[in-house]
Amino acid sequence: MDLKKLLTSYQTLDQKTITLIGRIRSNRQGKVVSFAVINDGTDINDVQVVYKSDIQGHEDALKARVGSIVEATGKIILTPGKPQPFEIQATAITLLDQAIEEYPLQKKEHTPEFLREIAHLRARTKTYNAVFRVRSTLAFAIHKFFQEQNFVYVQTPIITSNDAEGAGEAFVVTTRSDDKYEQDFFGKKASLTVSGQLNAEAYAQAFKNVYTFGPTFRAENSFTTKHASEFWMIEPEVAFADLQDNIKLIEEMLKSIISYLFEKNKAELEFLEATQEEGLIKKLEGIIKADFAVMKYEEVLEVLKKAISNGHQFEEKNIVFGLDLGTEHERYICEQFNKKPTFVIDYPKDIKAFYMKENDDKKTVAAVDLLVPGIGELVGGSQREASFDKIIQRVRDMKINEEELSWYTDLRRFGYFKSSGFGLGFERLVMYVTGMANIRDVIPYPRTPKNLLF
Amino acid sequence: MDLKKLLTSYQTLDQKTITLIGRIRSNRQGKVVSFAVINDGTDINDVQVVYKSDIQGHEDALKARVGSIVEATGKIILTPGKPQPFEIQATAITLLDQAIEEYPLQKKEHTPEFLREIAHLRARTKTYNAVFRVRSTLAFAIHKFFQEQNFVYVQTPIITSNDAEGAGEAFVVTTRSDDKYEQDFFGKKASLTVSGQLNAEAYAQAFKNVYTFGPTFRAENSFTTKHASEFWMIEPEVAFADLQDNIKLIEEMLKSIISYLFEKNKAELEFLEATQEEGLIKKLEGIIKADFAVMKYEEVLEVLKKAISNGHQFEEKNIVFGLDLGTEHERYICEQFNKKPTFVIDYPKDIKAFYMKENDDKKTVAAVDLLVPGIGELVGGSQREASFDKIIQRVRDMKINEEELSWYTDLRRFGYFKSSGFGLGFERLVMYVTGMANIRDVIPYPRTPKNLLF
Numbered sequence: 001m002d003l004k005k006l007l008t009s010y011q012t013l014d015q016k017t018i019t020l021i022g023r024i025r026s027n028r029q030g031k032v033v034s035f036a037v038i039n040d041g042t043d044i045n046d047v048q049v050v051y052k053s054d055i056q057g058h059e060d061a062l063k064a065r066v067g068s069i070v071e072a073t074g075k076i077i078l079t080p081g082k083p084q085p086f087e088i089q090a091t092a093i094t095l096l097d098q099a100i101e102e103y104p105l106q107k108k109e110h111t112p113e114f115l116r117e118i119a120h121l122r123a124r125t126k127t128y129n130a131v132f133r134v135r136s137t138l139a140f141a142i143h144k145f146f147q148e149q150n151f152v153y154v155q156t157p158i159i160t161s162n163d164a165e166g167a168g169e170a171f172v173v174t175t176r177s178d179d180k181y182e183q184d185f186f187g188k189k190a191s192l193t194v195s196g197q198l199n200a201e202a203y204a205q206a207f208k209n210v211y212t213f214g215p216t217f218r219a220e221n222s223f224t225t226k227h228a229s230e231f232w233m234i235e236p237e238v239a240f241a242d243l244q245d246n247i248k249l250i251e252e253m254l255k256s257i258i259s260y261l262f263e264k265n266k267a268e269l270e271f272l273e274a275t276q277e278e279g280l281i282k283k284l285e286g287i288i289k290a291d292f293a294v295m296k297y298e299e300v301l302e303v304l305k306k307a308i309s310n311g312h313q314f315e316e317k318n319i320v321f322g323l324d325l326g327t328e329h330e331r332y333i334c335e336q337f338n339k340k341p342t343f344v345i346d347y348p349k350d351i352k353a354f355y356m357k358e359n360d361d362k363k364t365v366a367a368v369d370l371l372v373p374g375i376g377e378l379v380g381g382s383q384r385e386a387s388f389d390k391i392i393q394r395v396r397d398m399k400i401n402e403e404e405l406s407w408y409t410d411l412r413r414f415g416y417f418k419s420s421g422f423g424l425g426f427e428r429l430v431m432y433v434t435g436m437a438n439i440r441d442v443i444p445y446p447r448t449p450k451n452l453l454f
Numbered sequence: 455m456d457l458k459k460l461l462t463s464y465q466t467l468d469q470k471t472i473t474l475i476g477r478i479r480s481n482r483q484g485k486v487v488s489f490a491v492i493n494d495g496t497d498i499n500d501v502q503v504v505y506k507s508d509i510q511g512h513e514d515a516l517k518a519r520v521g522s523i524v525e526a527t528g529k530i531i532l533t534p535g536k537p538q539p540f541e542i543q544a545t546a547i548t549l550l551d552q553a554i555e556e557y558p559l560q561k562k563e564h565t566p567e568f569l570r571e572i573a574h575l576r577a578r579t580k581t582y583n584a585v586f587r588v589r590s591t592l593a594f595a596i597h598k599f600f601q602e603q604n605f606v607y608v609q610t611p612i613i614t615s616n617d618a619e620g621a622g623e624a625f626v627v628t629t630r631s632d633d634k635y636e637q638d639f640f641g642k643k644a645s646l647t648v649s650g651q652l653n654a655e656a657y658a659q660a661f662k663n664v665y666t667f668g669p670t671f672r673a674e675n676s677f678t679t680k681h682a683s684e685f686w687m688i689e690p691e692v693a694f695a696d697l698q699d700n701i702k703l704i705e706e707m708l709k710s711i712i713s714y715l716f717e718k719n720k721a722e723l724e725f726l727e728a729t730q731e732e733g734l735i736k737k738l739e740g741i742i743k744a745d746f747a748v749m750k751y752e753e754v755l756e757v758l759k760k761a762i763s764n765g766h767q768f769e770e771k772n773i774v775f776g777l778d779l780g781t782e783h784e785r786y787i788c789e790q791f792n793k794k795p796t797f798v799i800d801y802p803k804d805i806k807a808f809y810m811k812e813n814d815d816k817k818t819v820a821a822v823d824l825l826v827p828g829i830g831e832l833v834g835g836s837q838r839e840a841s842f843d844k845i846i847q848r849v850r851d852m853k854i855n856e857e858e859l860s861w862y863t864d865l866r867r868f869g870y871f872k873s874s875g876f877g878l879g880f881e882r883l884v885m886y887v888t889g890m891a892n893i894r895d896v897i898p899y900p901r902t903p904k905n906l907l908f
Contacts, residue, residue, distance in 0.1 A: 002662065004604055021694045023659075023869050041662040041693065042604055069694075069871040097840070099869040120653070120861050121868065123660035133661070136607040143597050150458055150496055153590040157899045158612065158646075158669045159625075159684055161906045171613075173625045173646065175673045177633035185625070185673055185683070186906035192612075192627065199574075199899055199908060205477075206577035207587070208456065208495040214669065215612045219629045219639055229639070230613055239495065240475045240523075386551070407574050407908055414575065415477055415553035417523040445611045445653055452615045452640035454653060454861055 004042035006076075010086045013076040020047065020088070021096065023124070024068045026107050027061075034062060036093070038070060044130055044267050048087045049074060056092035066106055067099030067124075112441055119445050120454055127275060130268035131442055135430045137264045141257035142213060142234055142426075151209040151236065156196030158215065161188055162404050169219040170194055171229075192217035197235045197423065198355075198408045201384065204237035204419055205411060211236040213426075221449050225438040228427065230447040237421035243357075243366045243383040246420040247343050250370055250379050251292050253424075254341075258284050261433065269433075277435025283374060284433065290340040295333070297325075297347045297364065303337050304329055321363075324351045330369075330376030341372045354394040356382040368422070375432055381422025388412035458496035460530075464540045467530040474501065474542070475550065477578070478522045480561050481515075488516060490547070492524060498584055498721050503528060503542045510546035520560055521553030521578075566895055573899050574908055581729060584722035585896055589884045591718045595711035596667060596688055596880075605663040605690065610650030612669065615642055616858050623673040624648055625683075646671035651689045651877065652809075652862045655838065658691035658873055659865060665690040667880075675903050679892040682881065684901040691875035697811075697820045697837045700874040701797050704824055704833050705746050707878075708795075712738050715887065723887075731889025737828060738887065744794040749787070751779075751801045751818065757791050758783055775817075778805045784823075784830030795826045808848040810836040822876070829886055835876025842866035 001018050022038035025046055036049045049072045051061055064070055074090035104118050105125065115122040122128045143153065159173050170191035174184055181189040196212035203210045212235040220227060236253075238245060262269070262284070273280040295303075304319045314328050323329075325344070334342040346364040349356075356365035366383035385391040391409050395402050402409075430442040440446040445454045455472050476492035479500055490503045503526045505515055518524055528544035558572050559579065569576040576582045597607065613627050624645035628638055635643040650666035657664045666689040674681060690707075692699060716723070716738070727734040749757075758773045768782050777783075779798070788796040800818040803810075810819035820837035839845040845863050849856050856863075884896040894900040899908045 002604075021871065041658075041660050067869040069869045096871040097869055100867045103868055120656035120865070121660075123657055129660060132608070132657070133606055135609075136601075139607050139609070140597055140601045143594055147590075147594045150456075152587055153593050154586070154898050155589075155593070155669070155686060157684060157901060157908070159671070159901050159906065160908075162908075169629070171627045171629060171639070172631075173627060175623070175625060177626075179631035185675075185903060186901070187904040188906060190906055202574035202908075203577055203586075203898065204495075206495050206575075206583060215609070217613070221639075230611060232609060411574070413554045414557055414559075415521040415523045415551055417475065417550040444608055444657065447611060447613050447640070449639060450641040452613065452642060452644055454611070454614075454616075454656075 002042045003040045003045075003047060006047065007043050007045055010076055011078070014078045014086075015075055017073065017075050017091070018088070019071060019073045021069065021071045022047070024064050024066055024070060024099075026066060027064050029062055036061065036064065036070065036072070038072065041124075041129070044126060044133070044271060048084055049090050049093070050087050051090040051093055055090050057094050060095040061090075061093035063098070064093075064095050065099050065101065065103060067103035069096040070094060071096055112438065116440055116446070117453075123444070126271060128441070130265075130271050131430070131434050131436055132444060134261065134265050134268050134272070134434050135442060137261055138257060138430060138433060139213070139426070141260040142211075142253070144260065145253055145256045146209075146211045146236065149209065151211050152203070152207040154196075154200055154203045154207075154210045154212055155214060156193070156199040156212045156235075158193050159186070159190050160193045161186070161190060162198070162401075162408075171217055171219045194218060195233065195235065195423065197237070197421065198405075200235050200237045201408070201419055201421065202411055204239045204421070205414075205416065208239045209236075210238075223449065225440075226428075228439050228443060228446055228448055231439070231443070232426035234424040234426060235421060237419060239419050240417055241383075241420040242418055243345060243368060243420060246381050246383065246422060247292075247294065247345075247368055250343075250368075250381065250422055251341075254370075254379075255288050258287050258433070262288075272435050276437075280435045287341060287372065292370070293334075293338040293340055293342040295338075295342060295344055297344055300325065300329070300333055300344055303333065307332060307337075322348050322350060325369075327376040330371040331373070334371040334376070335373045339373075341370060344369050344371060352382070354398050354400060355384050355391065357385045358390060366420075372432065375428070378428060378432065379422050379424050381420065383418065383420040386412060386416055386418060456496045457494045457499075457501060460501065461497050461499055464530055465532070468532045468540075469529055471527065471529050471545070472542070473525060473527045475523065475525045476501075478518050478520055478524060478553075480520060481518055483516055490515065490518065490524065490526070492526065495578075495583070498580060498587070498725060501540075501542060502538055503544050503547070505544040505547055509544050511548050514549040515544075515547035517552070518547075518549050519553050519555065519557060521557035523550040524548060525550055566892065570894055570900070571907075577898070580725060582895070584719075584725050585884070585888050585890055586898060588715065588719050588722050588726070588888050589896060591715055592711060592884060592887060593667070593880070595714040596665075596707070598714065599707055599710045600663075600665045600690065603663065605665050606657070606661040608650075608654055608657045608664045608666055609668060610647070610653040610666045610689075612647050613640070613644050614647045615640070615644060616652070616855075616862075625671055625673045648672060649687065649689065649877065651691070651875065652859075654689055654691045655809075655862070655873060655875065656865055658693040658875070659868075659870065662693045663690075664692075677903065679894075680882075680885075682893050682897060682900055682902055685893070685897070686880035688878040688880060689875060691873060693873050694871055695837075695874040696872055697799060697822060697874060700835050700837065700876060701746075701748065701799075701822055704797075704822075704835065704876055705795075708824075708833075709742050712741050712887070716742075726888050726890075730891075734889045741795060741826065746824070747788075747792040747794055747796040749792075749796060749798055751798055754779065754783070754787055754798055757787065761786060761791075776802050776804060779823075781830040784825040785827070788825040788830070789827045793827075795824060798823050798825060806836070808852050808854060809838050809845065811839045812844060820874075826886065829882070832882060832886065833876050833878050835874065837872065837874040840866060840870055840872060
């Protein structure tokens with residue numbers, strides 16, 4: 001029987017004999033009885049096995065080190081009033097595999113830095129077990145949400161010859177050790193994708209509702225707690241949809257996936273609230289309950305100016321049209337001003353990507369960022385420019401390779417009526433939901449500059 | 455209203471007025487009434503809009519070219535006895551966006567080769583719409599199957615410094631145009647992963663049940679219908695599980711995902727059966743109904759020898775221990791001998807990977823391949839070598855970089871008791887299930903040697 005099943009059905013198993021294979025978390029010899037705490041990885045909670053000296057395998061059981069694998073057979077005894085609701089009174093314990101004495105995860109506190117060096121082992125700790133189980137559930141919740149709404153999952157390419165919006169530097173993919181790319185594997189320069197959006201947009205014209213969910217890459221030398229060289233993105237795209245539809249979809253998606261998480265991983269969230277972020281659960285419940293606010297970018301500027309005149313201190317005080325809002329501004333808007341998640345729309349054209357739809361004022365675009373308490377921007381999206389002439393002009397103005405992108409801009413010539421979509425950085429979401437402060441701690445094997453282990 | 459909703463609820467909508475936005479598939483002017491067939495991408499089936507000369511927007515409607523986007527408002531009229539069960543009698547049609555005359559997807563047959571050149575448009579055809587919808591459903595079915603069994607989805611790294619089992623050539627990932635990798639972004643040579651298995655195995659020791667589902671890469675100059683440079687793999691891994699558990703999991707997974715596909719995409723499968731592979735549905739039903747056979751590799755050899763002596767012609771006739779079974783042998787076993795999916799187990803050690811568990815006979819390993827009628831091998835897996843000494847010996851014998859893999863082999867020192875898993879090439883599964891004969895036709899934007907478009 002696996003531990004998860006045992007933990008959900010123990011009440012019906014009083015006095016019944018069961019067998020469980022698991023890893024030793026601790027093993028303490030007492031005068032009369034000894035106690036082994038074991039876990040098989042299927043649940044965040046452990047089970048305590050109590051064993052006396054007359055059981056089969058007693059000697060081996062006593063020797064079993066932390067990290068070792070044992071098979072325990074015994075009777076379930078309900079223990080109302082004790083911290084754990086039941087224990088196993090062993091009749092036999094078999095030591096299946098003994099861990100070495102130098103097992104790195106002894107029963108004590110370890111720093112995140114130390115645990116990153118043993119990324120292949122850290123998911124055995126309660127914290128990382130919770131984090132990576134939440135990550136898995138969130139990934140599934142996203143698929144579930146979109147599939148139930150008849151969205152088609154499009155696995156857009158990882159190796160690409162275009163770099164989306166020129167966002168950041170791209171890694172080169174090659175089989176050569178020089179730059180003669182015309183003689184390279186693909187006969188031209190190839191890179192790792194920075195976004196699947198443009199490819200997904202073409203598919204939205206075929207299926208109406210599509211989404212991508214795959215890895216993306218940035219060759220940026222950023223040594224921050226928020227940047228990784230490899231991370232996953234979710235990029236939905238809906239044909240015939242405008243910015244308002246987009247906003248509605250973002251709000252529904254977030255509420256749906258967080259609700260699903262509460263349903264599946266309440267224990268993990270409670271553990272993370274206790275160890276990582278006070279108020280985590282209330283913060284997440286806030287997302288589910290709130291009616292998100294919507295503000296125009298220019299309204300945001302007015303609020304920020306007023307805040308400054310009322311004595312609020314921002315590092316960037318020069319609040320003028322064209323300012324790329326900083327995290328401090330974003331957090332002020334959603335935490336202090338609206339006190340709830342806030343969509344900011346209609347950003348200045350010049351600080352946004354070429355494919356965003358120009359508004360009638362000719363100076364702003366139909367962009368949207370979702371700001372959430374605690375971190376600021378979580379999602380960014382837009383309605384796409386539908387006019388062939390306008391998007392070509394933007395491509396030229398921004399000196400993007402027109403020829404390389406012609407397949408994309410040509411979509412406007414092959415029957416096109418509105419399209420909107422957004423991007424959600426998956427790791428940013430996992431950090432937000434788990435309370436983990438460093439992106440390296442929400443990726444199983446993180447990749448950052450000068451760091452390529454496992 | 456979107457088309458899918460309309461097609462599932464039309465019976466309750468007789469004489470009701472609805473509005474639909476969609477793309478023109480054909481537009482034919484008749485003497486009294488004209489006919490526009492439109493589709494919004496949410497369903498494989500189209501809807502026919504009938505319009506007379508007195509409707510609002512009649513002139514524009516007549517002009518609307520194939521590929522254009524229109525909004526049609528009209529009354530649902532049930533048409534029992536006709537091929538389509540209902541039609542829309544339009545009261546107004548608005549031409550939202552006119553496609554250019556040179557729209558590449560005119561209403562006629564196109565070759566797969568031509569359609570590959572317009573991969574950004576081909577999902578608008580019925581065939582590719584069906585293929586990529588099935589692909590999406592299959593991807594979700596796989597997640598659903600594993601999540602419901604409490605497997606944790608582990609997103610293993612794409613950029614890696616080890617190349618798993620040395621399977622095939624790997625692409626280099628770099629920010630330089632020379633081979634001074636010690637000065638490169640990661641401070642060492644980096645490649646694109648060929649498998650997430652080893653990383654997943656470490657996580658199975660933390661969660662018991664895990665699976666990966668992500669892109670993998672091969673820099674092989676293969677110009678076949680079955681090879682792509684970028685493809686997705688599913689790699690489940692279960693701690694404390696042996697080869698028999700593995701076999702059971704493979705069979706359950708396949709039956710579950712194909713059943714889910716019948717539930718969701720019956721219309722697409724029927725279309726693909728009619729256009730791509732006769733007997734497709736019967737073949738897939740066979741998977742669901744069959745009790746898969748299990749045979750040892752050496753039993754397979756005996757059957758093949760007997761077949762030859764009975765006059766069966768194989769290209770490779772030298773049936774000796776150590777032979778890597780060809781597709782012809784695999785298909786003979788599952789199609790002619792067992793007439794159902796067949797697991798072959800206990801392959802010669804020398805033709806299998808270093809991490810597979812050596813059997814007591816010292817010459818075979820606890821490997822399993824699943825052979826299915828129509829293609830041969832679909833899944834490959836094994837129980838892993840649990841002995842630290844034995845796996846180190848194998849690493850040395852096969853001249854694999856021992857140091858680079860020490861984190862993986864060390865798992866055997868940190869408490870280890872059995873582990874089994876398998877790999878399923880996602881595109882191979884999609885080809886099998888859709889009847890498509892070329893891997894380029896089941897990947898949205900395929901990557902093959904000298905081919906990097908979009």
